[in-house]
Amino acid sequence: MIRGVKGSLLAAVSLALVGCAASNGETASAGDKPAEKPVKFNKDPYPSTYKAYPGQVTAVRNVTIFDGEGGRIDNGTVLLANGKVEAVGGPDTPIPADIAVYDGTGKFLTPGIIDIHSHLGDYPSPSVEAHSDGNEMTSPTTPEVWSEHSVWPQDPGFSRALANGGVTSLQILPGSANLMGGRSITLKNVPSRTVQGMKFPGAPYGLKMACGENPKRVYGGKGRAPSTRMGNYAVNRATWAKAAAYKKKMDDGKAVDRDLAMETLVGVLSGEILVHNHCYRADEMALVIDMSKEFGYKVSTFHHAVESYKIADILAKEGTCSAMWADWWGFKMEAYDSVNENIPLVYKAGACTIVHSDDANQIQRLNQEAAKARAAGRRIGIDVSDELAWTWLSYNPAKALGIGDKTGSLKPGKMADVVLWNGNPFSAYTRPEKVWIDGALMFDANDPKRRPVSDFELGQPGEGDVK
């Protein structure tokens, strides 16, 4: 419950501004144009240093494959080489000699799970006060903060998400105390000494925004705006108006004082930074959609989206994703109208459907959450196949994060981010057996040496134990 309250009340409020490693090297510093041109800023001052770990050419045969885009191959073969998916096909798919070959009989193979909503690293374990780095609760709008500057790479939660959850990429968002909580960052789920060593190469940054109860409670409680939902919108709109003016100055070639907050918002208005908007209620999501049109940006994804089922038609029309839990409800007023069929109802309407965690425990079983949602849908006649439901866990979140061309499905040439499950991953009795990231074997249930142990856990009770 302690964790639940924190997760639901605080973390739920997160506005994620994702740090963007996308514009590599576009430093556009003062030197590259004549002096009257405005100074451009380095858009990637903390560049990714991630490099794939060494892997070997690997094939899995006789395995049931969900390709992540809705395809299924029974008795399939997958070939991983040079960190990429080399081939996916049936039993006659040719594989080279002298490579690692695993028999997948009775097992399932999927793209790695991508959690679009995590606070690993910025609310790490142990959850001591000294580690509480997810909400910059000193102003209702903090688009200038970057979650990557809070991420502790030694959070033991990363290893649990890998070994139990088959999570290969994840977005770390600021919390939801603020209307604009800051930039988010997308990570590869590999242990690293530095956060730069985890940053997903080429992933765009995100901006975390939050609707509803959390910002107005946090700042109303401090005796300042916003203290109401209308206050939420007023503060947001004033901030967007300022950003639009700042952007116009830049577009007109005028000099601007450096403003880290405005840089993030201009990134959103320019379409380089994706908006991830914590929002529970249907009516508020509809208002946010209008606000986004008023100022000329697009919401990539509504997070939590407990009432998406009430406006699934509108979300489908707008092309906005919903990142949802299967069944969380009742912890706060705006989570009161949750239904177990939210996910399948959004899917049925043709809107983009994502299963997310917002939780260091549930990130370890997002496949199980999807299974519960799928079963709830079946009971009301929405029959979603296993392979289609897997789109909620990998390809849809990848697209919503702007990395759908690189990972999230098993197509030749994409990153070899792959999980071999010891049974059907929509069963409670199934766990990951092996997890590859960019073709490197990062977890193997049969090999205790392929099990990461964070610095924090070294020398502590249970070091290296199964978790």
Next chain:
Amino acid sequence: MIRALLLSAAAIVAAPAAAQDVAIVNAKLVIGDGSAPVEGGTVVVRGGKVVAAGAGVAVPAGVERVDAQGRYVTPGIVAAFSRVGLTEVDAVTGTNDRSAPRTRFSAGLDIAPALNPMGSPVAVNRASGVTRAIVAPSGSSNLFAGQGAVVDLADDMDMVTRPRALQYVAFGEDGSAKAGGSRAATFLLFREQLLAARSYARNPATLAEWGNDAMIQRADADALVRVIDGTTPLFVRVDRAADIVNVIKLKGEFPALKLVLVGVTEGWLVARDIAAAKVPVLVSPLTDLPSSFEQLGATQSNAGRLKAAGVDVSVGVFDDDDAHKMGYATQYAGNLVGLARVPGASGMTWDQAFASISSVPARAVGMEGSIGSLRPGRAGDVVIWDNDPLELGSRPTAIWIDGKAQSLTTRQDRLRDRYATPQEGALPKAYDR
């Protein structure tokens, strides 16, 4: 006016179903005591209680027969540690009676009058197969949180199965915070409050003599006397291995204490001590993060290792949403079955895992003879499932509590049906019901 309308609506809904005599036949019958499912089984409920269950059980004349068509039929789930009935919306303070942080009372608090059987969490949890729950308060202003109850989740106004069924206290970091800042203070305060209660029991005048210096109120002393003599089981939240050992040692000073340990994250490190003391435990089995320094050894193999050491292990849903999502008990139990297949990990067999959410928690609270299994004499709490109850997404298709057929419809279902197509029609959605 609004309140009056709500009350009358509640009165209509609350009209209790009559107890039925019913026999469920052709079942994949799970007794809940750790035995294997019986194919082609029958369970007979008469007068609200199970009278027979198993293969080859005859259906008495005149008893209604329900054909389970080969589906799983089980005892209702017993939520091992819960706040169901104590809260509607957690962040809406007026609906949330989990704790009483500003009261001058502690051990004497009794949650029974705080329970709301009409709350939507009762119906939602029932629809997921939970028929009984062990409900504990979560805190007072003092060390002891107060007295919990065993409840049923039937759709009637009488929720309490056994009032004052347990006393709850947290040791470890939470206990330190309550006691004044250290574990030393927790143990001393615990001891002194029990000794004060004992003095009071021997000579009720002592409490009056202490006056304002009394560390507990009369009502608290009454409740603690029942803890000392073992009438009321004492549920102790404790996680760190060393804390577990020290709590067990309290039985040396207070030999009649009936301890039940809750949480027990590092229990596997001292499993032999727990087994030797014959103390049952309630665990949230998927806890595997070092969320605090008293949970450094957290592992999902905790439950399986404790079980293997001979400890009575109940599976609960806490450190999560302990009021709204008790249906997670079946998912968690299913995960224990899955863990048994992971190299190096410990889990449970299916039969053990199911018992850990039915008869084992009933035994922990001293009610194994009356709830938690389909053995003769137990309450007629029976569930027919659409699939393997420990598998994801399985749901009850019929539920009886005390032999009374229960509604499976929730407020959530009504919302779902209203928005099955989200567009508004000839009239707004508000007319669609």
